[in-house]
Amino acid sequence: MKAMKVTALALAAASVGLITGCERHSEKKEVFYLVASNLATPYWQTAIAGFKGAAAEYKVTARANGPDNRDPQAELAELQKAVAAKPAGILISVSDAALLQPGIDAAVSSGIPVITVDSDAPASKRLYFIGTNNLDAGRLGARRVVEKLGGKGNVVFFTLAGQPNTEERLKGFKDVFASSPGIKIVDVVDVQADPRAAFDKTQELMVLSGPQKINAFISLESVSGKLVADAVSRGGNKDRVVIAWDTSEDTLNAIKSGTIGYTGLKALDEIFHNPPKQLSGNVSTDAFAGYPEFVDTGTSLVDKSNVDAYITSAASRK
Secondary structure, three states: OOOOEEEEEEEOOOOOOOOOOOOOOOOOOOEEEEEOOOOOOHHHHHHHHHHHHHHHHHOOEEEEEOOOOOOHHHHHHHHHHHHHOOOOEEEEOOOOHHHHHHHHHHHHHOOOOEEEEOOOOOOOOOOOEEEOOHHHHHHHHHHHHHHHHOOOEEEEEEEOOOOHHHHHHHHHHHHHHOOOOOEEEEEEEEOOOOHHHHHHHHHHHHOOOHHHOOOEEEEOOOOOHHHHHHHHHHOOOOOOEEEEEOOOHHHHHHHHHOOOOHHHHHHHHHHHHOOOOOOOOOOOOOOOOOOOOEEEOOEEEEOOOOHHHHHHHHHHOO
16 A cells, blocks of 8 residues: 655745844844734744744844734734834734735834735735745645646645635646646635644545545645644545645654744844835835845755654754
8 A cells, every 4th residue: 555645845934044143232122023823833833932032132022912723803903902012013924915904004104114924915015025935835836746646636725715825825736737637626625724624624535536536635724734634544545645834743743654033023123223214115116125025935845755854953943
């Protein structure tokens, strides 16, 4: 029997050093906020640790606020509270670009620098985006699926509908699949950050056989990957491909078994002490803006061949 093929696309949004050699000129009175959804997940716990680690290094105060699950309305409320507190800067992961853009714009208009991380709101007045190129990451994952399936098979996605980063990843997959007519997307399941929904749906789909058999299960976000892999494993027939996202310990351990902020705060601190002449200027069209439009933290493709090295490298950075 073939072993189940499991791959993770690992994104490390909080580990890249953007600003180096800065003087430790800050004071504890300076407060920086990280606002996001799904803060209970391992991914965001790691990002928060990096955010607070940079705060300790720079001798400033770091606050991480947001709902434990995916709740854009709750995230908007936390953003509004952060803006009202008049902090030195805000780092935000955007769960719903249309909903959160006015709040981001209001923050920048009031003089608060805002940087998006992990999930962007490109039409907003944010200074720039720190994270992965999600479109390219989706294409990378899609090419692996096409390779593993030999260009033919049925695929199901698990996603967070409407979230900019997952939408871009899905588009990347679709771009590549358009050149592989033998790959059919059977369903795109919105898990709403509830991994149980992904588990239940995967178990339901695992019983399909013949032309309806699902050959690949793809989790475009960090919540459902481990549960999807568990459901596939319990299904008994292990000749399926599983693609999961992000660097959660569960995902890496699942790969090994065969089942499968630092940067942001430093950048905000630098902007606070060396502010641009016009905070709300369009970085993408201003060649002299002094800031990048996009800081790409990169994407690593992790499977059984390199998961041990990845785990060792990740552990050395804790």
